[in-house]
Amino acid sequence: xxxxxxxxxxxxxxxxxxxxxxxxxxxxxxxxxxxxxxxxxxxxxxxxxxxxxxxxxxxxxxxxxxxxxxxxxxxxxxxxxxxxxxxxxxxxxxxxxxxxxxxxxxxxxxxxxxxxxxxxxxxxxxxxxxxxxxxxxxxxxxxxxxxxxxxxxxxxxxxxxxxxxxxxxxxxxxxxxxxxxxxxxxxxxxxxxxxxxxxxxxxxxxxxxxxxxxxxxxxxxxxxxxxxxxxxxxxxxxxxxxxxxxxxxxxxxxxxxxxxxxxxxxxxxxxxxxxxxxxxxxxxxxxxxxxxxxxxxxxxxxxxxxxxxxxxxxxxxxxxxxxxxxxxxxxxxxxxxxxxxxxxxxxxxxxxxxxxxxxxxxxxxxxxxxxxxxxxxxxxxxxxxxxxxxxxxxxxxxxxxxxxxxxxxxxxxxxxxxxxxxxxxxxxxxxxxxxxxxxxxxxxxxxxxxxxxxxxxxxxxxxxxxxxxxxxxxxxxxxxxxxxxxxxxxxxxxxxxxxxxxxxxxxxxxxxxxxxxxxxxxxxxxxxxxxxxxxxxxxxxxxxxxxxxxxxxxxxxxxxxxxxxxxxxxxxxxxxxxxxxxxxxxxxxxxxxxxxxxxxxxxxxxxxxxxxxxxxxxxxx
Numbered sequence: 001x002x003x004x005x006x007x008x009x010x011x012x013x014x015x016x017x018x019x020x021x022x023x024x025x026x027x028x029x030x031x032x033x034x035x036x037x038x039x040x041x042x043x044x045x046x047x048x049x050x051x052x053x054x055x056x057x058x059x060x061x062x063x064x065x066x067x068x069x070x071x072x073x074x075x076x077x078x079x080x081x082x083x084x085x086x087x088x089x090x091x092x093x094x095x096x097x098x099x100x101x102x103x104x105x106x107x108x109x110x111x112x113x114x115x116x117x118x119x120x121x122x123x124x125x126x127x128x129x130x131x132x133x134x135x136x137x138x139x140x141x142x143x144x145x146x147x148x149x150x151x152x153x154x155x156x157x158x159x160x161x162x163x164x165x166x167x168x169x170x171x172x173x174x175x176x177x178x179x180x181x182x183x184x185x186x187x188x189x190x191x192x193x194x195x196x197x198x199x200x201x202x203x204x205x206x207x208x209x210x211x212x213x214x215x216x217x218x219x220x221x222x223x224x225x226x227x228x229x230x231x232x233x234x235x236x237x238x239x240x241x242x243x244x245x246x247x248x249x250x251x252x253x254x255x256x257x258x259x260x261x262x263x264x265x266x267x268x269x270x271x272x273x274x275x276x277x278x279x280x281x282x283x284x285x286x287x288x289x290x291x292x293x294x295x296x297x298x299x300x301x302x303x304x305x306x307x308x309x310x311x312x313x314x315x316x317x318x319x320x321x322x323x324x325x326x327x328x329x330x331x332x333x334x335x336x337x338x339x340x341x342x343x344x345x346x347x348x349x350x351x352x353x354x355x356x357x358x359x360x361x362x363x364x365x366x367x368x369x370x371x372x373x374x375x376x377x378x379x380x381x382x383x384x385x386x387x388x389x390x391x392x393x394x395x396x397x398x399x400x401x402x403x404x405x406x407x408x409x410x411x412x413x414x415x416x417x418x419x420x421x422x423x424x425x426x427x428x429x430x431x432x433x434x435x436x437x438x439x440x441x442x443x444x445x446x447x448x449x450x451x452x453x454x455x456x457x458x459x460x461x462x463x464x465x466x467x468x469x470x471x472x473x474x475x476x477x478x479x480x481x482x483x484x485x486x487x488x489x490x491x492x493x494x495x496x497x498x499x500x501x502x503x504x505x506x507x508x509x510x511x512x513x514x515x516x517x518x519x520x521x522x523x524x525x526x527x528x529x530x531x532x533x534x535x536x537x538x539x540x541x542x543x544x545x546x547x548x549x550x551x552x553x554x555x556x557x558x559x560x561x562x563x564x565x566x567x568x569x570x571x572x573x574x575x576x577x578x579x580x581x582x583x584x585x586x587x588x589x590x591x592x593x594x595x596x597x598x599x600x601x602x603x604x605x606x607x608x609x610x611x612x613x614x615x616x617x618x619x620x621x
Contacts, residue, residue, distance in 0.1 A: 005198040010161040010188070011047040013199050014117065017168050018088070019055050022208045023176075025084055032172070032209055033115070034077060034085050034457070035060040037070035041092025042131065043119020047193035048090055059088075062456070062489060065481035067091045071103020072446045073453030073482065074114040076413065078107075079436055080457035083244050084211060086113035086175055087453070093119030093190065094132025098144050102443065104151040107183040110240075110267070110440035111307075111331075113175035116152075120145050120187040123159055130190075145187040153182030159189065161197035176209055178244065178330040178346060213245075214330055216345030216353060224326045224343050225357040231300035231324075233367050234260050237283060237312070240267030241305020241329060243433050245347035248272075251304060254355045259363050260302070261371035263291035265312045266424050268305065270435040274428035280371045281378050281586075284318055285311040286421035286439075288586040289381070290374035295319055297370075302354075304328045305347045308337050311439060314588025316618040328354070338618065381585055382426050388553035393574060394581025395422040395470075397553040398498055402468060403428055405560050409462055411436060411454055414470040415446035418505030418582070419498070423470060425583045445479030447471040448495060452482040455491040466494055466564060473499040476536065480543075486569045487544035494563045495545075496556075497536050497573045504578040513594050514606030521578055540571035549573040589613040 008016065023032040038061045040049050052061050064070035067089070074087040091097045097118040107114045121133050121143060129135050136142040149155050154174040156167045171184035228234060242251050248271055255262050255278045263283040264271055272279040281288030283295050295301070295318045303325055306312060313319065316338070327340035328350050335342035343350050386400025395418055406412075408430035414423045415438040423437055436454060438446045451469035458467055476497050486493045502521035510520060517524040523531065540547040546566050550556045556574050563570035591614075594607040 002202060004201045006201050006204070007196050007198050009047060009051070009194050009196050010158060010164060011051040011193045013161065013197070013203075014164055014168065015048075015051040015055055015059065016204050017164070019058055020204050020206045021172060022206060023084055024208055024210055029208060030085065031058065032085055032176070033059060034081070034087050034460070035062065036088035036090060037062045037064045037073055038090040039064050039067055039070065039092065039096055040090075041096050041119065043093030043096065043190055044090050044117070044188070044193070045092070047190070048117060048188065052090075062485070065485055066479065067096050067099035068103050068445065069449035069479055069482050069485075071100045071114060071116075072106065072443070072449035073456070075103060075107045075110065075112045076436065076446070076450035076453035077457045078112045078114060079110070080411070080454045082246065082433075083111075083113055083178075083181055085457075086115055088115040088117055090117045091119065093121060094144060098147070101147060101151060104148055104183045104185065106438065106441040106443045106446065108151045108153065110438065111181045112183070113181055114183040115171060115175065116148070116183060116185045118145060118185065118187055120157060120189040122191045123189040124191055145185070148185040151183065152185040153180055154184040156185070157187035157189070158192055161192065161195050165199070165203055172209070176211060178212060179214070179332070213346040213349050214344070216343045216350045220343045221350075221353045221357050223341050224328075224354060227324050227326055227341050228300055228302065228354070228358060229361060231363070233298050234258075234300040234302060234363060235294050235298040236260050236262045237265060237301060237303045237306055238262055238268040238271040239265045239304060239306025241347050242268055242271050245305060245330070247305070247348035247351055248432050250348050250351035250355065252276075254351050254358075257355065258358060258361055259365060259368045261294050261368060263287075263295060265306045266420065266437050266439040269424055269427070269437055270429045270431070270433050272429070273432070274430070277372060278368070280375045282424045283312060284314050285588050285590040286424045286586070287588065288378045288425060290371070290378035292318060292586065292588055293374045294371045299323055301325045302328065303340065304351065307334045309440070310590065313618075315591035317589045317613060317616040319618060321616075321618050378586070382428070385583055386426055392577035392580040393552060394576055395419055395498055396426045396581060396583055398496060398556055398574060398576070399423055399426045399470070401553045401557045402496065402560060405557060405564070406430070406468060407465060409434060409465045411458055411465065411467045412470070413447055413451045413454055413467060414438070415450065416442050416444040416475050417472040417503065418508070419470045419472060421505075422583055425586050444475045447475050448480055448493070449482045451493045451495070452486050452491060455486065455493055456489070459491060466492065469493055469495045471495065471497055472504070473497060473501070473534065473536070474503045477534065480539070483540055483545050483569060483571065484543040490568070492567065493569045494560070495540070495569065495571045497540075497571060498576045499534075499536065499573060500576045500578040502578070507578065508582065509592070512606070513592065513610065514600060514603035536571070536573045544568075546570040547573070589616065591617075
């Protein structure tokens with residue numbers, strides 16, 4: 001250890017530190033921070049901008065069009081890299097930083113690493129109140145950046161240059177911790193960013209990180225073994241944590257050796273190939289009849305790498321009330337949900353230990369045969385559902401066309417509205433880890449921005465593959481400017497804009513609960529007194545993309561082939577029916593609040609019908 005120091009500004013020291021942090025992935029050393037997304041303002045341009053200028057080759061900074069989109073892109077980047085690498089996001093003080101709140105919420109809900117380096121008001125307070133500062137008269141320390149405490153796994157405000165010596169390693173440790181992974185927020189007052197300090201040179205020494213693999217304790221493995229040994233009808237729920245742990249091989253081995261059916265969550269949608277005989281389909285509210293039939297009859301549920309959110313559990317009606325749950329999860333909070341028998345540890349290691357503990361155990365083939373028969377029926381339904389011909393255009397048809405024509409390693413991105421359910425139900429996985437359906441936060445606007453971030457990551461390892469984005473017209477209108485970002489940065493996307501005239505899936509929920517269509521479809525918005533369609537093709541073309549409009553799924557297929565052959569972003573627009581063509585099978589009950597009292601008989605009847613399924617709801621913690 002040397003006592004040598006180097007004098008740097010706070011901003012310079014942050015960037016120099018990040019530039020020297022590496023991670024080993026498949027024997028290759030890569031910078032753990034892949035670069036960043038930034039929009040400069042007076043709160044970050046003069047100091048942090050100056051520091052980032054000098055590392056353009058090693059920490060490339062992508063200029064965003066909207067801070068929220070930048071955060072979505074960073075989240076998708078982390079997903080593509082299986083949470084082993086992250087991007088920074090830098091925004092100016094005030095509204096620029098506030099725009100990151102939603103994307104921080106998305107990263108938090110999905111347990112994804114993202115580093116936010118955001119401007120803050122002056123520590124000295126000499127120029128107060130400054131432009132874009134929120135003043136709280138009784139607490140001058142309280143501001144916009146404090147709002148991020150609710151959506152960050154790690155939060156700090158730097159009030160002295162020396163503080164980053166502790167803060168930055170803690171932020172990185174949080175983002176790389178499988179159990180505590182999520183966004184890290186560091187507030188940087190404008191004056192502190194430029195203050196200099198004599199930092200120890202050792203702080204900037206190259207460091208190679210490795211993801212911790214926590215082994216579950218023997219007692220928990222033994223307890224889980226007792227539960228699973230006594231099962232007659234076990235099922236494995238495979239969540240997104242299986243992929244983050246890179247435990248697909250171990251999960252498959254456990255299932256195949258014991259003949260245990262596997263069902264997938266939305267985040268775990270590509271843990272197994274569609275044609276694997278033990279893949280019984282997606283489970284839950286946006287699931288499949290096959291997976292839900294198996295879940296309902298299972299007596300032991302081995303939940304691996306899933307946080308068991310309500311769409312997976314059908315608001316806890318998808319499973320028998322007396323079914324036992326074994327929660328295999330690196331996070332204690334998730335492993336213990338609903339009085340589970342917890343196995344707290346890394347999925348890859350835990351599945352190996354369970355595999356060893358259960359040696360010699362195999363279940364009656366009649367259970368597996370039942371599951372496979374249900375899957376065969378579901379496959380037949382999907383085949384008919386995605387077929388096109390003499391019927392209205394639908395999401396499912398568009399999904400089927402793209403599924404048939406895409407490369408097995410192409411990545412599919414969807415997020416909000418009706419498309420996550422339709423992709424989850426109808427997409428047939430061609431290769432492991434190729435589906436990103438963001439349904440942890442179900443966030444409109446993620447689709448195109450997330451596609452851009454995913455493509456940046458994908459291009460670093462599989463540049464010959466495509467990133468395919470499914471978005472509805474509602475999400476497109478909310479956030480589309482990263483079409484321009486993708487063109488500027490030559491990160492090609494194929495974007496399917498499926499226009500159903502508004503927020504059609506919420507209109508469907510509105511109608512299904514007895515309500516009249518109101519304020520969701522453009523046609524049913526009373527204040528929309530001038531009905532006019534959006535020319536999505538012209539809009540996308542104006543941002544530099546190839547763009548075309550098609551009339552039906554057959555034309556969509558030909559347009560998709562042209563998009564595959566193109567060397568830049570392509571946007572394909574097709575109208576779909578707002579009422580017909582929805583996937584009507586495969587849904588469990590989902591708890592939503594319905595009016596107990598209403599003047600509408602339809603609403604009252606719908607409330608009674610909806611509440612009739614509550615008796616199936618599992619009561620737990």
